[in-house]
Amino acid sequence: MARTAGSHSDITGPRINDAALHLFARHGYAAVSMRQIAGEVGVQAGALYNYTPDKQSLLFTLMKDHLEQLLAARRTAETPSGAMAQLEAFTRFHIRFHLERPDEMFIAYMELRNLTPENFEVIGVLRGQYEDELEGILRTGVTEGVFSIPDTKVATLAVIGMLNGVTTWYRAGGRLSLDQVETIYWDMVRKAMAA
Amino acid sequence: MARTAGSHSDITGPRINDAALHLFARHGYAAVSMRQIAGEVGVQAGALYNYTPDKQSLLFTLMKDHLEQLLAARRTAETPSGAMAQLEAFTRFHIRFHLERPDEMFIAYMELRNLTPENFEVIGVLRGQYEDELEGILRTGVTEGVFSIPDTKVATLAVIGMLNGVTTWYRAGGRLSLDQVETIYWDMVRKAMAA
DNA sequence: GTTTTTTCTGAACAGATGTTCAGATACCGT
DNA sequence: ACGGTATCTGAACATCTGTTCAGAAAAAAC
Structure with missing residues (x-):
């Protein structure tokens, strides 16, 4: 498997920020893992690194x-x-x-x-x-x-x-x-x- | 090695609480590891579990x-x-x-x-x-x-x-x-x- | 229809995490 | 001096951590 159907950086990018914002606010930065953020977006953790270093x-x-x-x-x-x-x-x-x-x-x-x-x-x-x-x-x-x-x-x-x-x-x-x-x-x- | 010279629960206990207090306040609960707390007290991580579950x-x-x-x-x-x-x-x-x-x-x-x-x-x-x-x-x-x-x-x-x-x-x-x-x-x- | 680019997967990495525990040593009462 | 108890080590555990990357598939460009 690779690129998923309907995937677009204009959509995934903001969704990552939204998920991070929400999770950081709720549980705190240190308590949130990259895999949790990815999970909320519906993506694998590695994909996040197309959007943030x-x-x-x-x-x-x-x-x-x-x-x-x-x-x-x-x-x-x-x-x-x-x-x-x-x-x-x-x-x-x-x-x-x-x-x-x-x-x-x-x-x-x-x-x-x-x-x-x-x-x-x-x-x-x-x-x-x-x-x-x-x-x-x-x-x-x-x-x-x-x-x-x-x-x-x-x-x-x-x-x-x-x-x-x-x-x-x-x-x-x-x-x-x-x-x-x-x-x-x-x-x-x-x-x-x-x- | 095992019990260290001069070790006493009346001393180690409060020191663990002090270290945890200080580190939690400074870096946040989730960002502090048990090994850091133990390190500040001058003890191995396992020893903490004599004082807290x-x-x-x-x-x-x-x-x-x-x-x-x-x-x-x-x-x-x-x-x-x-x-x-x-x-x-x-x-x-x-x-x-x-x-x-x-x-x-x-x-x-x-x-x-x-x-x-x-x-x-x-x-x-x-x-x-x-x-x-x-x-x-x-x-x-x-x-x-x-x-x-x-x-x-x-x-x-x-x-x-x-x-x-x-x-x-x-x-x-x-x-x-x-x-x-x-x-x-x-x-x-x-x-x-x-x- | 073919090529190029964009976007993602899935596996892998080295190291950190909380916690447990057998065994070793120091301390303390006798 | 000795036995019991209190205190700690050091290794081990399973799992999680942030991050990298080759390769695969979808989308876009031509």
Whole structure:
């Protein structure tokens, strides 16, 4: 046996990424084998190496693509004027973006220690860029006098940590709508930062 | 060769737990082998099985012990009167307790998916007990009129998520003292929940 | 219809994995 | 000094790991 009927790289490629994403998010990078990923796609393990040079690159690409999409989506969003409005936009954007991609987000925040040092460096820079955006908003708000924040670096990580928790409990079609969740979190963020 | 000079279960036992704790926190449960743990202790892999029936029990015991110590420490702490004072006590307690045990905390929140279903159940119950304490405080504060919280369940997870982020950046002897960190976080929590 | 390219299989590789256990040595009570 | 017990070694086990590759079949190009 060899090439299977109907096989196409345009189909198999994305399916491999999807399977890896799903399995990594569910069981963790180290606990998932290449044969498991291949099995989910319906292919032998060797076939994966037509699409990735190794397992590590599979993880790295997933994380890098996600962070680049995150940053790109931020850039296309319009920035309102005033730190308060910017913080609201950031909060709602962050929640919405991540609730639509729970697996990507889970991986981006949980699998950092499974990256090689070089890959970790790259991901760290991208993540830093995103966090810097939030910190910029907070700093602007402090000079504007609308926020009261003793340490903007700590506040940045606190806000992100708080927002990230949402993926641990939110389920689409559950008790709360996406809009309600956004509003609840925005309420807490606003009050926590307010002067 | 066989029993080594100076070997004692009172010494080796804790050393195995310490090594497992440290390695699991640093590299993740699935990425750490029994031989690595044994190597850190200075012993052969087979010797570990005098102290644990298997690798899974090693993880489970670490998590269970940590959560039981957390709950026990909470019980010995005095509870002030009034939801506001209780929330402050909880916040400061949570930060202090976890900053003193960063590895245990890391494991307790990151390795849940590596537990067997039965063990996951047990850990989930313990963790729920702890979170229920916070939610109880929040609910009391709402009826007292000192808190304004649309959804106490969401707020509970938001507060804990925010506080947990502290272990990702805090380093003893760094820019901020433990007391300062406590105060900064308490400020944010207080404002976020305040009526 | 023939050739070229794309896509996959299936077997193989060297090494790592969790776990077991007989036997050897150190320690401890007498 | 001796017997019993506690503690560890070292080898073995079956299985799994990531990865490579020659060859075969399907698809695409001509």
